[in-house]
Amino acid sequence: MTREVEIAPSPAGTLAALTGAGYTVHSAVADLIDNAVSAGAREISLSLDLGGEGTLTLQDDGHGMDGDVLIQAMKIGYMHGEARNARDLGRFGTGLKAASLFLSKSGHFTLGSARPGERGTVATLDTDRMAQTGRWLIGVQDDVDLPVGTTVRIAAPLLALSPELASAEMQKLAAHLRCTFATHLADGLRICVQGNPLRPWSLCSPELPEVSSLSRVRLDDGRVRITPFILPTHTDDPEVEGPLGRRDHAGFHVHRAGRALTLGGWLGLGIGRQHRAASDRVRVLVDISPELDHDWRVNLSKSGCTLPPRLKPRLRDLLDDVLDRAGRQRGPQDRGVSPPAPANALWQGNAIWRDHPLVQDVMGNSRAPEGVAQLLAQLEEERQHG
Numbered sequence: 001m002t003r004e005v006e007i008a009p010s011p012a013g014t015l016a017a018l019t020g021a022g023y024t025v026h027s028a029v030a031d032l033i034d035n036a037v038s039a040g041a042r043e044i045s046l047s048l049d050l051g052g053e054g055t056l057t058l059q060d061d062g063h064g065m066d067g068d069v070l071i072q073a074m075k076i077g078y079m080h081g082e083a084r085n086a087r088d089l090g091r092f093g094t095g096l097k098a099a100s101l102f103l104s105k106s107g108h109f110t111l112g113s114a115r116p117g118e119r120g121t122v123a124t125l126d127t128d129r130m131a132q133t134g135r136w137l138i139g140v141q142d143d144v145d146l147p148v149g150t151t152v153r154i155a156a157p158l159l160a161l162s163p164e165l166a167s168a169e170m171q172k173l174a175a176h177l178r179c180t181f182a183t184h185l186a187d188g189l190r191i192c193v194q195g196n197p198l199r200p201w202s203l204c205s206p207e208l209p210e211v212s213s214l215s216r217v218r219l220d221d222g223r224v225r226i227t228p229f230i231l232p233t234h235t236d237d238p239e240v241e242g243p244l245g246r247r248d249h250a251g252f253h254v255h256r257a258g259r260a261l262t263l264g265g266w267l268g269l270g271i272g273r274q275h276r277a278a279s280d281r282v283r284v285l286v287d288i289s290p291e292l293d294h295d296w297r298v299n300l301s302k303s304g305c306t307l308p309p310r311l312k313p314r315l316r317d318l319l320d321d322v323l324d325r326a327g328r329q330r331g332p333q334d335r336g337v338s339p340p341a342p343a344n345a346l347w348q349g350n351a352i353w354r355d356h357p358l359v360q361d362v363m364g365n366s367r368a369p370e371g372v373a374q375l376l377a378q379l380e381e382e383r384q385h386g
Contacts, residue, residue, distance in 0.1 A: 011136045021299070028099040108127070109155065119143045209239075
């Protein structure tokens, strides 16, 4: 006779497993911002206090939660499987807990929230306490004076605490958030990092200087919308190059409900040798509906996904076509200049041909492609001015 046995998971072990699910500092903070956006926030503030072990605070002006809802929100899998609207950026019901604990070196964070006209509630999750008791316990304070909205405070954040290093890390984080939430920022969402409001940074836009957009393609009954873009052969405009440089941002930019899941990469399709030279000039914006999360295997940290097998042939053909066009198309600075012979024409007048196989090999194998690009620019300047 078969009997059923409950196998309750270890609280501390489960949380440790969730925090190891592919997060980075950037993707974890973005996951917390997802919660704020889903709660109707129009203003979100992110700040790092360098005092003591440090505190990372994310505060929003969303609709807030009462005590009962806040406690539910601290549960693993909260709202998982429930119907979500098209603008909801939630996915598994684990983001708040997993992202906060990933960001905390001490395994400790607090969540405070209040609704309009009501007193607030503060809950504290401490993995050391859970490990001691073996139970899913949190500390709760009721009837707390809090502003409307929700505040997450993360103790001992996984960030440098020296002023110089912390400033550099927060600037890199701000650049990532500008790209990830570019659509929301353009629609009026206000995100401030260390008090500085972020401007949208769309890496796939026909408004970028000298960037060409091709015709949009719709798949899956319109639930997948694809727009290819071709960058100019060379530009010094950082808005076009992106925070990581054009090579790292080349490929597919998958957006879900207007929020970027990927900021480049080839979704496993790969690039043939014949297309390698032009590949860093190609970006393909792919907008998917949240209902396709399962098909696209959106990961826990919402920083990656997998191309459904049924779409691979169509995307392969589309990508090859765009790469062919990028190889043939020349920017304004190249018009009227005949393509050089790849064997011996590295220089085009006073300019280095960026698509020369030698240059492409060096850029592709370099750990610092931006440094190589600066070196090339310096060589061109010295040649021009003798």
